Amino acid sequence: MSFDPYYFVVTLFAVVISITIHEFAHAAAAVAAGDETPRLSGRISLNPLDHFDPVGFTMIVIMVFAGFGIGWGKPVPVNPYNFRRPRWDDIRVSAFGPLSNIALAVVSAMALRFAGPMLGDGLQFLLNTLVWVNIGLAVFNLIPLPPLDGSHIMAGLLPAEQARKYAQFAGQWGVAILLFLLLTGGLRFIIGPPIYALQRLLLG
Numbered sequence: 001m002s003f004d005p006y007y008f009v010v011t012l013f014a015v016v017i018s019i020t021i022h023e024f025a026h027a028a029a030a031v032a033a034g035d036e037t038p039r040l041s042g043r044i045s046l047n048p049l050d051h052f053d054p055v056g057f058t059m060i061v062i063m064v065f066a067g068f069g070i071g072w073g074k075p076v077p078v079n080p081y082n083f084r085r086p087r088w089d090d091i092r093v094s095a096f097g098p099l100s101n102i103a104l105a106v107v108s109a110m111a112l113r114f115a116g117p118m119l120g121d122g123l124q125f126l127l128n129t130l131v132w133v134n135i136g137l138a139v140f141n142l143i144p145l146p147p148l149d150g151s152h153i154m155a156g157l158l159p160a161e162q163a164r165k166y167a168q169f170a171g172q173w174g175v176a177i178l179l180f181l182l183l184t185g186g187l188r189f190i191i192g193p194p195i196y197a198l199q200r201l202l203l204g
Helices: 005-032 054-066 086-118 121-141 149-157 160-184 187-203
Strands: none
Touching: 005 054, 005 086, 005 121, 086 121, 086 149, 086 187, 121 187, 149 160, 160 187
16 A cells, blocks of 8 residues: 555644544533633643644554554543532533534534535545544544543443442453454444444435
């Protein structure tokens, strides 16, 4: 497979922008819930440098170049003890990251649907890339395994006793299960169907 520098740059740009919006959404939701930690940490920002993680960015570059893998931004520091409604607010703060990516995917898809013929090939490619990158990021982060957002959402939705048992199990085995799914290729069988379904829904 030959290296396409244009594809590489556009995809890298789309991933960085999408992760920046994802982390910004977490930070904004936490502040709205009563926790000023993200603001004091300078994370209420749409500047990608404020969400830069050296290892995570290196993995992003490898992922874009190789076509598989994972990458991440610097996690937003949050103190749930500052939340006004800890259980609900933890769900909301966790969900706002994936929801922000779904929103960006919808906006990009609508731009393609209604203005596509008037856009140049380069902008159409960028918008299309933003759609699939953001859908993939949202679905992946909703997997209920640490350290992904879905683990917080799952724990918040379960009754207290089940949430405690789930948190204990996920804390011990969650990362190992996630790595196993990633390394064996099993992850694509889990997130592939919802990703393709959302792509068809948005792009037709």
